[in-house]
Amino acid sequence: MAAPLLSSLCCRHSLRHCSPRRFARNDLSFFRSLSTSISSEKSLVLSHVNEDAGVAILAMNRPPANSLSLELNEAICTSLKEIDTNPKIQSVILASTNPTIFSAGLDVTELISPDDQRLPKFWNSLQQVYIDLYGSRLAIIAAIQGHAPAAGCMLAMACDYRIMYGGGEGSTVDGRKRKSHIPTIGLNETQLGIAAPPWMGQLLVRTIGFRPAERALALGTLFPPMEALIEGLVDDVITEESFSPSADTIHALEKLLPDPIRNQALSLVMQKAFQEAELYAKISPQARVASKLVTRSESLKDMIASREADTEYFCSFICQDTVQKNLKKYVEALKKKSKSK
Numbered sequence: 001m002a003a004p005l006l007s008s009l010c011c012r013h014s015l016r017h018c019s020p021r022r023f024a025r026n027d028l029s030f031f032r033s034l035s036t037s038i039s040s041e042k043s044l045v046l047s048h049v050n051e052d053a054g055v056a057i058l059a060m061n062r063p064p065a066n067s068l069s070l071e072l073n074e075a076i077c078t079s080l081k082e083i084d085t086n087p088k089i090q091s092v093i094l095a096s097t098n099p100t101i102f103s104a105g106l107d108v109t110e111l112i113s114p115d116d117q118r119l120p121k122f123w124n125s126l127q128q129v130y131i132d133l134y135g136s137r138l139a140i141i142a143a144i145q146g147h148a149p150a151a152g153c154m155l156a157m158a159c160d161y162r163i164m165y166g167g168g169e170g171s172t173v174d175g176r177k178r179k180s181h182i183p184t185i186g187l188n189e190t191q192l193g194i195a196a197p198p199w200m201g202q203l204l205v206r207t208i209g210f211r212p213a214e215r216a217l218a219l220g221t222l223f224p225p226m227e228a229l230i231e232g233l234v235d236d237v238i239t240e241e242s243f244s245p246s247a248d249t250i251h252a253l254e255k256l257l258p259d260p261i262r263n264q265a266l267s268l269v270m271q272k273a274f275q276e277a278e279l280y281a282k283i284s285p286q287a288r289v290a291s292k293l294v295t296r297s298e299s300l301k302d303m304i305a306s307r308e309a310d311t312e313y314f315c316s317f318i319c320q321d322t323v324q325k326n327l328k329k330y331v332e333a334l335k336k337k338s339k340s341k
């Protein structure tokens with residue numbers, strides 16, 4: 001069902017122009033199999049649809065961290081658009097093929113010594129991801145099995161419902177125990193010496209309220225799952241202990257995914273996300289979209305109106321010497337941490 005206001009709000013503007021190292025290849029086989037359905041540029045995004053359930057999955061697939069490059073942003077928009085054109089689909093699960101990282105936010109290498117043609121394109125592609133997710137006629141469920149800092153948190157906030165993995169002891173990969181992971185989520189930009197752009201900061205305000213957002217933005221707080229739940233940044237937190245899917249859900253998800261999900265955290269969030277996606281898919285699309293417009297159309301209109309100015313500000317801000325220095329330091333620390341493992 002087309003949603004005229006959302007479609008017109010979200011029309012493209014003229015500006016728009018392996019597995020992770022630490023996991024075995026076949027850990028992600030179930031997601032790879034999704035590429036048989038729809039896959040976009042270089043399979044940076046894998047997607048699959050189940051018309052009977054009215055549900056699709058869109059999984060980000062850019063190792064090692066699903067950091068948002070120009071190409072990944074474009075692939076997300078392309079896949080979402082393809083799913084959107086299928087009138088039988090009402091819900092989408094936004095997921096990640098990486099068991100411990102939902103998305104590490106912007107690809108920080110895009111920001112360092114940037115190319116002056118690519119930088120505005122890159123920023124426009126991120127704006128477009130936000131517009132397409134936030135203004136979609138589809139109900140989008142974020143399956144947050146891993147870390148979601150900065151623009152990774154923005155992706156989740158732009159969805160309709162957020163399910164986060166609460167961490168646990170020894171998720172299994174191919175039957176082997178591995179170190180548990182406790183994911184975090186939040187807008188941590190100030191920790192990089194930058195500030196979240198107004199539309200992203202306002203999205204946090206709308207999600208968790210003014211004062212908590214003001215403090216979280218200033219400190220660049222990354223919330224662990226239970227704190228994120230208490231703040232209202234996510235809607236549900238699940239662990240191995242707290243959630244057992246029904247046999248129907250397991251069966252329906254199996255039908256959607258030809259290969260079983262071996263990673264426990266991924267499996268749990270996908271099962272819960274599927275339950276939620278089915279719930280949304282059963283609501284009258286017209287009524288659901290109309291209610292979404294009530295809460296989202298004004299802020300989307302404002303964001304679209306200020307898009308060009310936002311891009312100009314972003315580009316000039318990122319190119320400042322002090323900002324470049326801070327970003328370089330941050331990336332060096334990130335690489336050092338990664339090497340020391």
Ligand SMILES: CCCCCC/C=C\CC(=O)SCCNC(=O)CCNC(=O)[C@H](O)C(C)(C)COP(=O)(O)OP(=O)(O)OC[C@H]1O[C@@H](n2cnc3c(N)ncnc32)[C@H](O)[C@@H]1OP(=O)(O)O
Nearest residue numbers: 064065067104105106107108147149150151314317335338
């Ligand atoms: C007007 C101004 C507007 C400013 C716009 C602001 C808007 C958005 C800002 C952003 O989104 S900036 C990005 C913020 N992201 C982060 O701070 C996250 C950084 N990453 C991490 O903290 C960790 O990687 C993690 C996500 C917690 C995962 O930790 P883990 O230990 O599992 O993995 P690592 O070993 O740290 O990383 C693996 C691998 O990925 C590379 N990498 C991680 N994050 C990024 C990234 N954001 N961009 C590019 N690359 C990233 C990391 O360097 C490792 O690679 P190798 O060094 O092993 O090659």
